[in-house]
Amino acid sequence: MTAFTVALVLVVAAAGLLRWRRPAWYWLTFGVTLAALRVLIRYASVMDACGLTVPPSRWRLALARIADRPAPDSRVPRILRLRPTRTGLVLRLKLRPGQDAFDVAAASDRLRHSFSMYGVTSREVRSGVVELRLTGYDVLKRVQMPAKTDPRPMRVPVALREDGSVHYRDYRAVPHALTLGATESGKSVYQRNLVAGLAPMDVALVGIDCKQGVELFPLARRFSALADNPDTAAELLDALVDHMQGVYQLIRAEQRISVAVPDADIAADIWDLPEELRPVPVVVLVDEVAELALFANKEEEKRRDRIITALVRLAQLGRAAGIYLEICGQRFGSELGKGITMLRAQLTGRTAHRVNDETSANMAFGDISPDAVLAAIQIPAELRGVAIAGDFTGGWHRIRAPHTSLRQAVNVCNKHADRTPALPVLEPFRPAVAAPSAPRVPLSKAAPVTA
Numbered sequence: 001m002t003a004f005t006v007a008l009v010l011v012v013a014a015a016g017l018l019r020w021r022r023p024a025w026y027w028l029t030f031g032v033t034l035a036a037l038r039v040l041i042r043y044a045s046v047m048d049a050c051g052l053t054v055p056p057s058r059w060r061l062a063l064a065r066i067a068d069r070p071a072p073d074s075r076v077p078r079i080l081r082l083r084p085t086r087t088g089l090v091l092r093l094k095l096r097p098g099q100d101a102f103d104v105a106a107a108s109d110r111l112r113h114s115f116s117m118y119g120v121t122s123r124e125v126r127s128g129v130v131e132l133r134l135t136g137y138d139v140l141k142r143v144q145m146p147a148k149t150d151p152r153p154m155r156v157p158v159a160l161r162e163d164g165s166v167h168y169r170d171y172r173a174v175p176h177a178l179t180l181g182a183t184e185s186g187k188s189v190y191q192r193n194l195v196a197g198l199a200p201m202d203v204a205l206v207g208i209d210c211k212q213g214v215e216l217f218p219l220a221r222r223f224s225a226l227a228d229n230p231d232t233a234a235e236l237l238d239a240l241v242d243h244m245q246g247v248y249q250l251i252r253a254e255q256r257i258s259v260a261v262p263d264a265d266i267a268a269d270i271w272d273l274p275e276e277l278r279p280v281p282v283v284v285l286v287d288e289v290a291e292l293a294l295f296a297n298k299e300e301e302k303r304r305d306r307i308i309t310a311l312v313r314l315a316q317l318g319r320a321a322g323i324y325l326e327i328c329g330q331r332f333g334s335e336l337g338k339g340i341t342m343l344r345a346q347l348t349g350r351t352a353h354r355v356n357d358e359t360s361a362n363m364a365f366g367d368i369s370p371d372a373v374l375a376a377i378q379i380p381a382e383l384r385g386v387a388i389a390g391d392f393t394g395g396w397h398r399i400r401a402p403h404t405s406l407r408q409a410v411n412v413c414n415k416h417a418d419r420t421p422a423l424p425v426l427e428p429f430r431p432a433v434a435a436p437s438a439p440r441v442p443l444s445k446a447a448p449v450t451a
């Protein structure tokens with residue numbers, strides 16, 4: 001008996017310690033079983049308390065009256081499946097007649113308290129079937145990406161969502177994106193994760209980093225072209241527009257051939273082209289975009305207009321040619337001059353890290369989802385890297401990318417340097433990589449760094 005008591009105390013102490021220090025391990029060892037039991041035992045009473053029941057059907061009431069039995073209980077949504085995951089539980093429910101997915105979504109906070117879970121989100125799987133994702137602990141506190149994700153071309157598992165699922169940046173579904181955030185909010189870490197995710201893929205990376213290349217140049221071995229100042233950026237973007245026109249010519253030439261062949265598929269974008277003809281897709285990463293839109297004199301204003309026009313053209317026409325934009329900055333609104341709101345309308349993927357004011361949050365989500373604006377304003381300053389990600393469907397999620405250091409991203413880029421495609425139009429912008437033995441120069445003697 002004493003040995004049993006000691007063992008029990010030790011197990012409870014171990015569980016408590018794990019729950020406090022290592023919530024992910026606690027969940028896998030004890031939490032998942034306890035939570036599943038809690039949900040199953042409390043299910044009917046919680047549904048009743050949360051107003052998620054419907055009265056018994058008329059014929060059951062009539063039968064009870066005829067048989068002189070007490071009136072039957074209200075009916076709860078039927079559990080179709082309860083599946084444990086690495087971070088929580090997934091509960092699939094069949095709704096009763098008269099219930100809808102909105103009822104469940106509206107009750108999610110009450111369900112969270114009642115089931116003692118960290119978070120509850122819901123989505124409609126199909127008509128009458130709702131999936132509840134119950135999260136066991138704060139998965140965004142220390143982000144650990146699952147070892148296995150669902151790999152597909154041009155789809156990067158870039159962050160974790162608060163419901164424990166993986167957040168993908170899918171370039172084919174959402175070609176162009178805007179990432180906003182105040183300084184030190186986590187934009188560069190997010191962008192680094194994207195580059196590290198894209199590095200092993202068959203894709204050309206093009207970078208424009210007007211912070212003198214501080215963010216992207218260390219990753220240069222995996223980049224086909226880099227620009228670190230607005231003048232080079234203007235030339236690079238013009239070259240990309242030329243590349244885009246070349247790809248369109250290729251698609252047209254292929255269409256001319258397939259039109260003559262009965263029943264042949266007709267290519268509408270690069271993904272419809274035969275693999276041997278398909279040009280490599282290009283992801284253009286722009287850091288601190290405001291630097292490209294600012295000007296102090298007439299010359300710079302002309303350059304600015306040239307840059308914004310090229311970006312708008314790439315955003316409007318680039319998708320079919322396999323050119324995708326990933327634009328990053330602190331603010332991105334009409335205050336940056338003409339053409340900016342037109343460009344923003346094309347950047348349908350939106351990610352907002354912590355912002356300093358409501359106006360900045362509106363720049364990210366004002367035209368997409370008012371709820372997401374509110375969520376972006378509420379990101380706490382101490383949780384760097386937490387962001388709200390949404391798209392043109394109005395749906396949004398709280399996400400956080402894993403804390404990838406610059407060293408880790410550089411290692412991934414160096415490892416996959418041999419996958420860097422050489423595009424002829426981008427050759428003049430190919431970054432020069434310094435030899436490891438290059439001498440270090442103090443600031444007072446340093447010459448400006450060029451691409």
Ligand SMILES: Nc1ncnc2c1ncn2[C@@H]1O[C@H](COP(=O)(O)OP(=O)(O)OP(=O)(O)O)[C@@H](O)[C@H]1O
Pocket residue numbers: 181182183184185186187188189190384385386400401402403
């Ligand atoms: N996902 C994350 N998880 C944990 N810490 C993070 C995360 N993202 C960022 N941080 C922390 O926040 C700091 C600032 O991040 P980052 O450099 O990405 O911000 P930024 O928005 O690019 O800032 P700036 O605009 O000044 O360059 C990082 O040094 C890192 O310590």
